[in-house]
Amino acid sequence: MIKRIKLPGWIVIISLFLLLIVGVVSMMQGSSEAKEKTEDYSVYPGLNIKTKTKETDLYTFSVSQPYTEHKQINKVIDEWVDQQKTDFTSEINIMEDFLKKNEFRAHLNIQVETEKIADQIYTLEFEAYQITGGANGMTKVKPFILDLNQNKMLQLGDVLQVKEASIKEIQKLIMKELNSNKEINDYIFEELAKEAIKNPDNWKWSISRDKMGVYFDEYEIAAGAAGRIKVEIPMKKIKPYLNKDFVEKIDITFPEEKNNKEEEKHSEDMVELDPNGKYVALTFDDGPHPKVTPQILATLKKHDAKATFFMLGSQVDYYPTLANEVAEAGHEIGDHTMNHQDLTILGIDQIQAEVQQSNSVIKKAAGRTPNLLRPPYGALNDNVKQIAANMELPIIMWSVDSLDWKSRNATAVNEEVMANVAPGSIVLLHDIHPSTAEALPELLTTLEKQGYQMVTVSQLLELWEDKGVGPHYGNIK
Ligand code: ZN
Numbered sequence: 001m002i003k004r005i006k007l008p009g010w011i012v013i014i015s016l017f018l019l020l021i022v023g024v025v026s027m028m029q030g031s032s033e034a035k036e037k038t039e040d041y042s043v044y045p046g047l048n049i050k051t052k053t054k055e056t057d058l059y060t061f062s063v064s065q066p067y068t069e070h071k072q073i074n075k076v077i078d079e080w081v082d083q084q085k086t087d088f089t090s091e092i093n094i095m096e097d098f099l100k101k102n103e104f105r106a107h108l109n110i111q112v113e114t115e116k117i118a119d120q121i122y123t124l125e126f127e128a129y130q131i132t133g134g135a136n137g138m139t140k141v142k143p144f145i146l147d148l149n150q151n152k153m154l155q156l157g158d159v160l161q162v163k164e165a166s167i168k169e170i171q172k173l174i175m176k177e178l179n180s181n182k183e184i185n186d187y188i189f190e191e192l193a194k195e196a197i198k199n200p201d202n203w204k205w206s207i208s209r210d211k212m213g214v215y216f217d218e219y220e221i222a223a224g225a226a227g228r229i230k231v232e233i234p235m236k237k238i239k240p241y242l243n244k245d246f247v248e249k250i251d252i253t254f255p256e257e258k259n260n261k262e263e264e265k266h267s268e269d270m271v272e273l274d275p276n277g278k279y280v281a282l283t284f285d286d287g288p289h290p291k292v293t294p295q296i297l298a299t300l301k302k303h304d305a306k307a308t309f310f311m312l313g314s315q316v317d318y319y320p321t322l323a324n325e326v327a328e329a330g331h332e333i334g335d336h337t338m339n340h341q342d343l344t345i346l347g348i349d350q351i352q353a354e355v356q357q358s359n360s361v362i363k364k365a366a367g368r369t370p371n372l373l374r375p376p377y378g379a380l381n382d383n384v385k386q387i388a389a390n391m392e393l394p395i396i397m398w399s400v401d402s403l404d405w406k407s408r409n410a411t412a413v414n415e416e417v418m419a420n421v422a423p424g425s426i427v428l429l430h431d432i433h434p435s436t437a438e439a440l441p442e443l444l445t446t447l448e449k450q451g452y453q454m455v456t457v458s459q460l461l462e463l464w465e466d467k468g469v470g471p472h473y474g475n476i477k
Pocket of ligand 1: 053285286336340376377
C-alpha cells in the first residue's frame with residue numbers, strides 16, 4: 001500500500017543566538033587531539049573518507065573520496081576526481097538542451113573500494129560512472145596504491161620487478177585471463193588488448209593480498225557489451241615477479257579481521273507514545289562521519305533524544321564502530337544505499353545491488369538490519385518502490401528539509417526547521433556537516449521548550465500511521 005500525505009504547513013519563527021559549545025570545546029582540546037580521535041574510528045588507519053553530494057535541476061552527483069594526512073597523496077587523488085567532474089560538467093553543457101527537453105537529470109557517481117594490503121599500504125579502486133542522457137552511461141576505473149609510510153603512491157616499479165622477462169610473463173598471464181573469461185572473451189579485440197598492455201607504464205593496475213588487478217575502460221579493448229573489464233591474476237601466479245621487499249611487507253602485515261558483530265541485537269525499545277503528544281523525528285543522512293556523528297550522538301544523549309540515521313554503506317565500510325555506536329545508543333538505523341547514486345537512472349538489478357550491499361555492510365557493523373530506506377536525493381520511481389517492497393523496506397522521505405546541505409549555517413538550520421516543524425514532522429538533516437552538529441544543541445532546546453519529544457521514525461509512524469504523516473511509502477511493521 002502506498003500513502004502520500006503532506007503535512008499542513010506550520011509557521012513558527014524564532015530567531016536564535018548560538019552558543020558554539022562544541023566549537024569552543026574542540027578549540028580547547030586542540031586540533032591534534034581531535035585528529036587522533038578521528039583516526040580511531042577508521043578501520044583503515046591513516047585513511048578517512050568523505051562523501052560529497054550535489055543536486056541541481058540538471059544533474060546530481062555523489063563522490064566518495066578517501067583522504068590522508070599527506071598533501072601530496074591527496075593532491076593526486078583530487079586531480080583525478082576533479083578531472084572527472086570537469087569532463088562531466090562540459091558534457092552537461094553540451095547536453096543541456098536535451099536534458100531540459102527530456103526532463104532527465106544527469107548523474108555522476110564516483111565510488112571507491114578500499115583494501116588494506118599491508119601496514120599503511122592501501123589499494124583504492126575508483127569507479128566513475130557518468131550518465132548525461134541517451135541510453136548508456138560510461139564507467140571509468142582508476143586504481144591507486146597508497147603507501148602512507150613513504151608518503152607516496154606506489155608505482156609499478158615499487159611492486160614489480162620491471163624487467164623485460166617479468167613483464168612478458170605478466171602480459172601472457174593477462175592475455176590468458178582475458179581469453180579464459182567466458183563472460184567477456186567473445187567481445188575482446190585481441191589486437192587492441194595486446195596494444196593496450198604493450199607498455200607497462202600505461203597499465204591501470206592494482207595489487208591486493210591475493211591478486212593483481214589490471215583494468216580496462218569500457219570500449220578500450222572490447223565491445224561495449226563487455227562493460228569495463230578487470231583482469232585478476234591470482235597472487236601465487238604473480239608472486240615470482242614481485243619485488244621481494246614488497247612481498248615481505250604483505251606477508252608480514254596481517255590485517256586483523258574486522259570485529260564483525262554477526263548476531264542480531266534487539267532493536268531499540270519501542271516506547272509506547274502518547275497519542276496526543278508532540279513528537280518529531282530527526283533524521284541524519286549520509287554518515288557516519290568521524291567528527292560530526294560523534295558530536296551529534298553526544299548532543300542527542302544530553303537531551304535524551306532519539307533519532308534515525310540513514311547511513312551510506314560506503315561510509316559504514318570505513319567507520320563500522322561508529323555505526324555500532326549509533327545503534328548502541330538506541331537510535332534507529334536506516335539504509336541510504338551503498339554509493340548514493342540516483343536510483344532512478346539505474347536498472348532494477350543495480351538498484352537491488354545498491355540497497356542490498358549497504359544493508360549487509362550495516363548489518364555487519366551495527367548488528368542490526370536497517371529497517372527503513374531513504375533513496376538518495378529522494379529520487380523515486382516504480383523500480384525503486386518495487387525493490388523496496390520486495391525487501392520489505394518502507395521508503396521514508398521527509399516533511400521538513402532543514403536545508404543544512406545548502407546553508408551550512410547553524411542559525412539558518414535552526415530557523416528553517418523551526419519555521420516548518422509540526423507535530424509528526426520528519427526532519428531532514430545530515431550528519432556530515434559541522435554546521436549541523438553546531439545547530440543541534442539549540443535546535444533540541446527550542447523543540448523541547450515547545451513541548452516536542454524527539455523519537456525515531458519507526459516510533460513516530462507507529463503512532464501516526466492511522467492519522468497519516470509523511471510522506472512515506474509502504475507499511476511500518
Ligand atoms: Zn543523501
